[in-house]
Amino acid sequence: MINKNDMPRERLLKIGPSSLSNCELLMILLKTGNKKENVRELSNNIIDKLSTLKDIQNLNANELMQINGIKQAKACTILASIELGKRLIYSEQDNSKIKIKELVQIYNLFCGNITSLNTETVMLFCLDSKMKLIKVETLSSGSISQVFVDHKVICKICIRYNTKFVFIAHNHPSGESQASESDINFTVDLKQYLHLLDIDLLDHLVIGDHEYYSIVNDSTYIS
Numbered sequence: 580m581i582n583k584n585d586m587p588r589e590r591l592l593k594i595g596p597s598s599l600s601n602c603e604l605l606m607i608l609l610k611t612g613n614k615k616e617n618v619r620e621l622s623n624n625i626i627d628k629l630s631t632l633k634d635i636q637n638l639n640a641n642e643l644m645q646i647n648g649i650k651q652a653k654a655c656t657i658l659a660s661i662e663l664g665k666r667l668i669y670s671e672q673d674n675s676k677i678k679i680k681e682l683v684q685i686y687n688l689f690c691g692n693i694t695s696l697n698t699e700t701v702m703l704f705c706l707d708s709k710m711k712l713i714k715v716e717t718l719s720s721g722s723i724s725q726v727f728v729d730h731k732v733i734c735k736i737c738i739r740y741n742t743k744f745v746f747i748a749h750n751h752p753s754g755e756s757q758a759s760e761s762d763i764n765f766t767v768d769l770k771q772y773l774h775l776l777d778i779d780l781l782d783h784l785v786i787g788d789h790e791y792y793s794i795v796n797d798s799t800y801i802s
Contacts, residue, residue: 602619603622605622609649609657613647624646640658677711678712679746682796699752701718702749703733703736705740705742706743706745713741714742718733734772737778738776744778745779745780746780746781746782747782747784748786756790762783762785782796
């Protein structure tokens, strides 16, 4: 039996959500346990099954429901919470407040959230003449070599938002951040297309596991 004062909801109200452990946050979502485990034990069991916490966002409803004690309602609650978190991160509401001064900001603000995807995701970051972020666009899922990323589509987006500077980023699900020949060729071609529009491609980042590679600087950075 869990003491009421130790319950996550009471602790959240008293000390705030940032002070709760991963287990406690999951307990709030699950609400109850199962016949064999209380909600704390069930939450710990779910976390123990993951290599890292971010792996939970790669699970679909059927995979979650394979865990003893997780049925449709609990699976939907977990997935909805994850999706809401993603949408908050990518919300454009505060884009105008973000001024990009360093390369690492692109990684820290956005690219860290695509390292755990099972497929390559290509993202476009549009900045104005004052280096303020004005648009974040997901271009494709697959890979640059396997999924056709049309340079003309990128140019149209840039024109629509009166873009002056551009970053491109995509992840390697393998965890390796080294750019492929296709990545480099894509970057060179895109830079030429954008130059005709008086738009500068500042860099193309390849996101790996806790590191990212700058094609323009030909350097790897540890996150």
